[in-house]
Amino acid sequence: MSVRRARHKIQGTELQLTAFINPMVVLVTFLLVNVAFSHASVLDLRLPGPAAGSASAPTPAEKLLLLEVTVRQGSIEIGDRNRGSIAKIPNVGDAPDLGRLSAELIALKTQYPDENEASVLLDPDVSYDRLVQIMDVVRAQPMPAIFGEAPPELFPRIAIGDAAALAR
Numbered sequence: 001m002s003v004r005r006a007r008h009k010i011q012g013t014e015l016q017l018t019a020f021i022n023p024m025v026v027l028v029t030f031l032l033v034n035v036a037f038s039h040a041s042v043l044d045l046r047l048p049g050p051a052a053g054s055a056s057a058p059t060p061a062e063k064l065l066l067l068e069v070t071v072r073q074g075s076i077e078i079g080d081r082n083r084g085s086i087a088k089i090p091n092v093g094d095a096p097d098l099g100r101l102s103a104e105l106i107a108l109k110t111q112y113p114d115e116n117e118a119s120v121l122l123d124p125d126v127s128y129d130r131l132v133q134i135m136d137v138v139r140a141q142p143m144p145a146i147f148g149e150a151p152p153e154l155f156p157r158i159a160i161g162d163a164a165a166l167a168r
Contacts, residue, residue: 065108067118067155070163071096071126071134078104096130102137109154118155121163
């Protein structure tokens with residue numbers, strides 16, 4: 001009989017989850033809405049390869065374009081690591097001439113349609129904003145997207161490095 005009396009004395013407790021569930025429903029809805037409207041862009045960046053310094057006959061790899069875009073405070077230089085300088089684009093006022101840079105890169109892409117790599121080399125004084133502008137032009141043609149289409153790619157695989165110091 002003592003076991004029955006002990007059982008009757010223990011009463012079950014009721015757990016009220018309503019106060020906990022209501023904020024969780026609001027929180028989950030808020031997070032789902034934010035995930036649907038937020039979009040993070042990630043660029044796959046690489047370090048530039050070693051400079052070509054061989055004096056032997058050109059190999060098939062050396063016949064390809066090894067594009068280098070050197071961003072200096074007053075100009076942008078486009079070059080090939082194997083062949084040297086291709087174009088030098090002076091700034092227009094205080095800003096880089098992105099239109100001319102785009103035209104030069106489109107011309108290079110028509111000559112080398114299979115190439116998709118470029119190295120962007122920077123002077124230490126170049127601002128981050130200018131770097132992003134240059135990278136956007138190097139990656140794709142700056143044209144408005146039609147019906148949500150992405151602009152055509154130029155050189156989407158970008159490596160970033162330090163520019164060589166100018167000889168004074």
